[in-house]
Amino acid sequence: MSAAAFAKPYFGQRGCPTLVIAVFAMLIFASGWLAPSPASALPSFARQTGQPCATCHTMVPELTPYGRRFKLMGYTMGGGDSKIPPVAMMVVTGFGQTEAKADPYWGPSPNQPGLKTNDNFITQQVSGYYAGQVYGNLGALIQVTGDPTTGAVGLDGSDVRYVQPISLFGQGAYLGFDANNAPTFQDPWNTLNDWGFPQFSWNFNAFGTPDNQIDALQASVVGGGMYLYWNDLVYAELTAYGGLSRDALEALGEVPGDTPDQHKNLMPYWRLAVEPHWGDHYLMVGTFGMVSNTVPGGQYGYGTDRYLNVGFDAQYQYDGNQYSVTLKAMDTMQWMTLNNSFISGTASNVDDYLNTLKINGTFVWDHTYSFSAGYFSVNGRSDCGLYGVVCGNNPVSVVNSPNGNGLVFDLSYSPFAYGSPFPYSTYNARLGVQYTKYLELYGGTNNFDGAIGTPGAGGQHNASGNNTLWLYAVLAF
Amino acid sequence: MKHLRTKLALIAISLSAAGPLLADGLQVSNCTWCHGVSAQGYAKAPRLAGQREDYLANQLQAFASHQRDESLSPKYMWYAAAHLDPATMRNLAAYFSALPPEAARDGKHELAAEGRVIFENGVPTENVAACQACHGPEAQGVREIPRLGGLSYTYLKRRLEDWSQGRDTSGTLMPKVARSLSPSRIDALASYLSFVEGASSEK
Numbered sequence: 275m276s277a278a279a280f281a282k283p284y285f286g287q288r289g290c291p292t293l294v295i296a297v298f299a300m301l302i303f304a305s306g307w308l309a310p311s312p313a314s315a316l317p318s319f320a321r322q323t324g325q326p327c328a329t330c331h332t333m334v335p336e337l338t339p340y341g342r343r344f345k346l347m348g349y350t351m352g353g354g355d356s357k358i359p360p361v362a363m364m365v366v367t368g369f370g371q372t373e374a375k376a377d378p379y380w381g382p383s384p385n386q387p388g389l390k391t392n393d394n395f396i397t398q399q400v401s402g403y404y405a406g407q408v409y410g411n412l413g414a415l416i417q418v419t420g421d422p423t424t425g426a427v428g429l430d431g432s433d434v435r436y437v438q439p440i441s442l443f444g445q446g447a448y449l450g451f452d453a454n455n456a457p458t459f460q461d462p463w464n465t466l467n468d469w470g471f472p473q474f475s476w477n478f479n480a481f482g483t484p485d486n487q488i489d490a491l492q493a494s495v496v497g498g499g500m501y502l503y504w505n506d507l508v509y510a511e512l513t514a515y516g517g518l519s520r521d522a523l524e525a526l527g528e529v530p531g532d533t534p535d536q537h538k539n540l541m542p543y544w545r546l547a548v549e550p551h552w553g554d555h556y557l558m559v560g561t562f563g564m565v566s567n568t569v570p571g572g573q574y575g576y577g578t579d580r581y582l583n584v585g586f587d588a589q590y591q592y593d594g595n596q597y598s599v600t601l602k603a604m605d606t607m608q609w610m611t612l613n614n615s616f617i618s619g620t621a622s623n624v625d626d627y628l629n630t631l632k633i634n635g636t637f638v639w640d641h642t643y644s645f646s647a648g649y650f651s652v653n654g655r656s657d658c659g660l661y662g663v664v665c666g667n668n669p670v671s672v673v674n675s676p677n678g679n680g681l682v683f684d685l686s687y688s689p690f691a692y693g694s695p696f697p698y699s700t701y702n703a704r705l706g707v708q709y710t711k712y713l714e715l716y717g718g719t720n721n722f723d724g725a726i727g728t729p730g731a732g733g734q735h736n737a738s739g740n741n742t743l744w745l746y747a748v749l750a751f
Numbered sequence: 752m753k754h755l756r757t758k759l760a761l762i763a764i765s766l767s768a769a770g771p772l773l774a775d776g777l778q779v780s781n782c783t784w785c786h787g788v789s790a791q792g793y794a795k796a797p798r799l800a801g802q803r804e805d806y807l808a809n810q811l812q813a814f815a816s817h818q819r820d821e822s823l824s825p826k827y828m829w830y831a832a833a834h835l836d837p838a839t840m841r842n843l844a845a846y847f848s849a850l851p852p853e854a855a856r857d858g859k860h861e862l863a864a865e866g867r868v869i870f871e872n873g874v875p876t877e878n879v880a881a882c883q884a885c886h887g888p889e890a891q892g893v894r895e896i897p898r899l900g901g902l903s904y905t906y907l908k909r910r911l912e913d914w915s916q917g918r919d920t921s922g923t924l925m926p927k928v929a930r931s932l933s934p935s936r937i938d939a940l941a942s943y944l945s946f947v948e949g950a951s952s953e954k
Binding site for chain 2: 323324325326328329339340343344347350351352353354355439445446447448503504505506551552553554556593595
């Protein structure tokens with residue numbers, strides 16, 4: 275699921291308009307290169323609206339119907355009397371233990387200074403936010419995240435949006451303009467890549483199921499688009515993403531000398547969802563997709579790898595007075611035409627596919643106690659170049675397979691959903707325990723990467739060895 | 752397409768200069784956030800469009816002073832009304848009362864006829880007064896007495912249940928009126944009223 279040692283085929287782009295880069299550059303105080311992290315119930319939103327976290331969140335960061343509307347209306351609604359600028363901070367820290375300790379060959383934990391091969395207490399995320407109304411109808415959620423284990427600091431998942439109320443077909447609607455750097459970050463439901471369960475997870479697993487391309491683009495592209503939210507019922511969005519040149523990536527914190535993917539041409543992302551509701555019951559059914567073009571590692575001359583993602587998702591939410599139940603499902607099919615990777619020898623097939631499925635549910639009592647359970651599955655066409663031990667590019671699967679699946683369980687406690695007893699009343703915290711069980715990884719359960727070495731030196735890993743227990747705390751100021 | 756993102760950025764900047772989500776100088780979006788794009792109600796939040804101006808203003812004051820204290824008020828509206836001055840309350844009430852109301856039509860069809868009888872005649876044998884006596888023959892309300900016609904079934908049902916169970920005693924007669932209503936009567940009444948279309952909006 276989470277941070278994977280397995281390096282996927284590279285995807286990249288180039289040619290981002292200078293203006294967009296400049297806008298983002300002005301909005302952040304530091305720059306860097308990170309995988310996106312979730313923004314929790316932000317105290318700046320609570321100060322601005324005068325509402326407690328519980329108004330918008332069943333349990334941070336999962337959204338209630340009003341939380342979704344707050345996002346779709348551009349983070350601009352008020353009601354509070356705070357004069358503090360819309361800034362906030364969040365820290366994610368915890369103790370992680372995997373069933374089998376990491377070994378030097380597979381890392382990455384033992385390869386990072388100060389980390390042990392297991393039983394690590396790690397603060398894995400420190401984020402700063404500018405989150406709230408900028409001016410008038412213009413709002414933003416700008417997130418700068420630092421990873422204390424590496425020292426990297428950079429622009430995390432962020433969006434800026436302007437929303438105008440209009441009338442369409444005799445009904446009220448909101449027309450939004452949105453700029454963001456992570457496809458699906460802008461989505462108001464908790465089904466898709468960025469905000470899907472689990473929103474927080476241990477970042478230091480040795481293995482993980484392969485990401486799909488939408489995941490791989492997170493925080494590495496810039497996009498601008500429009501959306502329409504009509505009659506509290508229909509949501510339609512079209513956003514075009516562009517890649518960042520290598521120079522731009524380095525300006526944003528990519529380590530000089532790295533060979534990040536380059537992404538070519540505009541890459542369209544689309545989203546359509548309907549959310550009828552009956553009383554306190556809300557049902558969303560939607561579809562989404564994206565076309566992207568990548569030059570892996572920025573190695574031109576071999577053509578591009580082309581990806582088509584088409585997904586369907588659904589969410590049912592009961593948002594009652596005392597408790598809430600949220601059930602979510604998302605399935606994304608990815609078709610790949612890997613011209614570049616095939617010619618350059620990092621893929622064995624020109625055409626591959628990868629399917630990602632997530633089904634999960636969350637029960638929350640009074641916005642305070644939550645229990646979540648989820649199933650995740652990835653399956654796709656076997657490809658020796660991409661996954662196989664024999665071909666050697668990413669030697670993780672003895673049967674050349676990306677297939678994997680598992681379960682996630684999460685229990686958490688949020689003591690301050692209705693405000694903290696401290697003078698700083700919008701302080702927020704979530705304390706929890708999460709267990710991730712891997713049933714299959716890379717087409718196998720035991721010894722999925724084959725006997726190419728002895729344990730501790732590569733090979734002979736079992737899916738269950740990746741099982742992870744994480745005791746965590748999310749603190750927001 | 753070449754400069755699409757640049758153009759979008761410029762459009763966004765231009766529109767942002769046009770000002771906030773204002774109507775007559777009011778931060779209407781702070782209300783429509785929960786009460787729906789056109790203030791016709793959304794989820795737990797009732798329709799504001801077409802509601803009586805005096806009623807809306809009174810309720811905002813009751814929220815701010817915590818007099819209105821039924822199940823959901825402390826959770827949402829106490830916060831929402833906490834920083835509104837009386838003039839803003841009155842202006843917001845005037846704005847929303849002038850919007851045309853639409854019926855939610857989300858009640859149970861099969862109970863509507865029974866609900867209409869209760870609304871028009873009450874249930875004298877059970878000490879249930881006729882609703883229309885105060886709320887008007889078309890459930891349109893008058894002065895500080897609210898319009899009921901077309902409000903959502905879930906909202907009406909919850910309010911009547913709150914009163915019937917002794918919650919929200921903020922100075923209205925409704926606890927006395929509703930305490931004789933059985934759950935099935937409440938169901939029927941809320942169902943009927945959700946289908947009543949907006950009538951005249953004279954005050």
